[in-house]
Amino acid sequence: MTTQKLVAQIRKKKSFLCIGLDVDLEKIPSHLLKEEDPIFSFNKAIIDATHQLCVAYKPNTAFYEAYGIKGWTSLEKTIQYLNKNYPEIFTIADAKRGDIGNTSAMYAKAFFEDLAFDAVTVAPYMGKDSVEPFLAFKNKHTIMLALTSNAGAFDFQTKKIDEKELYKQVLETSKKWENSENLMYVVGATKAAYFREVRKIVPNSFLLVPGIGAQGGSLQEVCKYGLSENVGLLINSSRGIIYASKDENFTDAAAVKAKELQNQMEEILTK
Amino acid sequence: MTTQKLVAQIRKKKSFLCIGLDVDLEKIPSHLLKEEDPIFSFNKAIIDATHQLCVAYKPNTAFYEAYGIKGWTSLEKTIQYLNKNYPEIFTIADAKRGDIGNTSAMYAKAFFEDLAFDAVTVAPYMGKDSVEPFLAFKNKHTIMLALTSNAGAFDFQTKKIDEKELYKQVLETSKKWENSENLMYVVGATKAAYFREVRKIVPNSFLLVPGIGAQGGSLQEVCKYGLSENVGLLINSSRGIIYASKDENFTDAAAVKAKELQNQMEEILTK
Numbered sequence: 001m002t003t004q005k006l007v008a009q010i011r012k013k014k015s016f017l018c019i020g021l022d023v024d025l026e027k028i029p030s031h032l033l034k035e036e037d038p039i040f041s042f043n044k045a046i047i048d049a050t051h052q053l054c055v056a057y058k059p060n061t062a063f064y065e066a067y068g069i070k071g072w073t074s075l076e077k078t079i080q081y082l083n084k085n086y087p088e089i090f091t092i093a094d095a096k097r098g099d100i101g102n103t104s105a106m107y108a109k110a111f112f113e114d115l116a117f118d119a120v121t122v123a124p125y126m127g128k129d130s131v132e133p134f135l136a137f138k139n140k141h142t143i144m145l146a147l148t149s150n151a152g153a154f155d156f157q158t159k160k161i162d163e164k165e166l167y168k169q170v171l172e173t174s175k176k177w178e179n180s181e182n183l184m185y186v187v188g189a190t191k192a193a194y195f196r197e198v199r200k201i202v203p204n205s206f207l208l209v210p211g212i213g214a215q216g217g218s219l220q221e222v223c224k225y226g227l228s229e230n231v232g233l234l235i236n237s238s239r240g241i242i243y244a245s246k247d248e249n250f251t252d253a254a255a256v257k258a259k260e261l262q263n264q265m266e267e268i269l270t271k
Numbered sequence: 272m273t274t275q276k277l278v279a280q281i282r283k284k285k286s287f288l289c290i291g292l293d294v295d296l297e298k299i300p301s302h303l304l305k306e307e308d309p310i311f312s313f314n315k316a317i318i319d320a321t322h323q324l325c326v327a328y329k330p331n332t333a334f335y336e337a338y339g340i341k342g343w344t345s346l347e348k349t350i351q352y353l354n355k356n357y358p359e360i361f362t363i364a365d366a367k368r369g370d371i372g373n374t375s376a377m378y379a380k381a382f383f384e385d386l387a388f389d390a391v392t393v394a395p396y397m398g399k400d401s402v403e404p405f406l407a408f409k410n411k412h413t414i415m416l417a418l419t420s421n422a423g424a425f426d427f428q429t430k431k432i433d434e435k436e437l438y439k440q441v442l443e444t445s446k447k448w449e450n451s452e453n454l455m456y457v458v459g460a461t462k463a464a465y466f467r468e469v470r471k472i473v474p475n476s477f478l479l480v481p482g483i484g485a486q487g488g489s490l491q492e493v494c495k496y497g498l499s500e501n502v503g504l505l506i507n508s509s510r511g512i513i514y515a516s517k518d519e520n521f522t523d524a525a526a527v528k529a530k531e532l533q534n535q536m537e538e539i540l541t542k
């Protein structure tokens with residue numbers, strides 16, 4: 001999917017919400033456990049109930065790998081269901097991959113070609129040649145970790161290299177890489193004040209923002225500093241939406257929670 | 272597996288060789304493509320031919336994910352075959368994972384419990400709470416990227432924070448984490464002179480060393496600076512061994528290449 005198409009969807013739906021499909025069998029409604037593939041059944045129901053309120057879905061691969069081959073089957077079915085029924089949706093494999101060049105190329109093939117995701121998250125520690133194999137895919141998006149939403153972000157990401165924090169070095173350095181127009185960045189909502197700094201370096205790039213809700217970040221704060229001319233934000237919520245209820249009516253509860261966020265986004269976009 | 276048991280195996284076999292099972296269908300002998308599961312057939316043949324010459328095997332998960340569910344099936348069969356037939360072998364999932372706490376816990380479960388690997392590689396960018404969920408597993412080993420073997424290692428890893436390179440900060444900081452005795456580190460052979468610096472910070476930790484052979488690193492140089500009292504090194508070779516021949520006799524060719532490295536290691540250990 002092109003960035004233009006993503007922006008058009010955001011304008012049309014008045015939403016820049018991404019829903020995280022981090023599915024844990026211990027947290028989904030118990031009546032689904034009788035189904036042949038409970039994880040896919042859960043995802044399908046959540047997607048059908050919320051797809052008009054969001055522009056993106058983001059399964060975190062860890063939750064699927066934890067169930068081995070069954071989990072990978074659920075992941076494949078989920079992305080196939082999305083691509084077939086809702087082709088306007090932007091799909092993100094939250095995989096945080098990164099390896100030496102020939103190996104990153106294998107990961108890129110897995111997520112962009114075989115599974116046909118629009119985007120994949122990657123880690124920056126191994127530098128340029130670990131990320132460029134992802135960037136080589138046209139109309140695919142590589143979302144690199146810059147400043148994450150967890151406490152450990154302060155261990156290295158905010159430490160200063162030549163008077164400039166590591167996350168800023170990561171942002172600046174990556175702009176010089178080949179096909180860097182295919183980069184987006186992860187910036188956690190729990191560090192809203194940093195968005196001003198981030199926007200000085202990447203004024204127009206899309207930012208994927210975890211940490212709203214369960215992790216405590218504020219949507220208003222993030223938008224205050226993070227919004228760009230083409231919106232430039234994808235705000236992720238996972239647990240707050242998909243686990244809104246454990247009852248039979250879980251899809252209604254999820255839609256209510258997604259609608260709450262979409263309403264706030266509509267207000268921000270139209271004011 | 273305990274570290275003591277690993278060291279005992281190294282002493283017994285006079286080898287600290289790890290063989291990387293990075294299996295690409297385009298590079299394996301063509302007669303195997305007729306088999307039901309060519310990747311597993313290839314791995315099984317390589318393992319049977321080389322297990323007395325090495326102490327560890329390291330499948331890189333990218334090569335399996337690239338084949339989707341079929342690939343994950345091959346990976347499962349490979350680790351099950353190793354654990355059943357060669358329980359003395361140290362097994363490493365080269366996955367370079369790392370995410371926020373509850374997500375890293377899912378990855379740890381996937382690799383340590385479900386697949387029952389002895390070790391998994393992780394990335395340090397997200398800090399303490401992204402790695403500690405792995406460290407919580409007793410007698411399991413978390414191998415963190417410190418200084419990698421690729422060119423991109425110079426993008427961030429060798430940049431200075433407070434007069435000290437990032438990879439040194441990673442080593443030092445990680446020593447303070449809970450259960451840090453379960454940490455090992457990735458240090459690339461292509462940067463042999465750095466091993467002296469690494470050993471000043473982690474004198475006894477095991478180091479997993481990629482980059483010998485195809486990537487140009489020297490075994491002698493690495494050992495000169497990297498050997499510790501309990502050996503403390505696992506030298507990985509992937510392509511140089513497993514793709515030594517594409518003929519029917521590929522296992523003999525792989526064993527010859529593994530034996531060459533084991534001979535050099537025996538000389539180093541016994542002099």
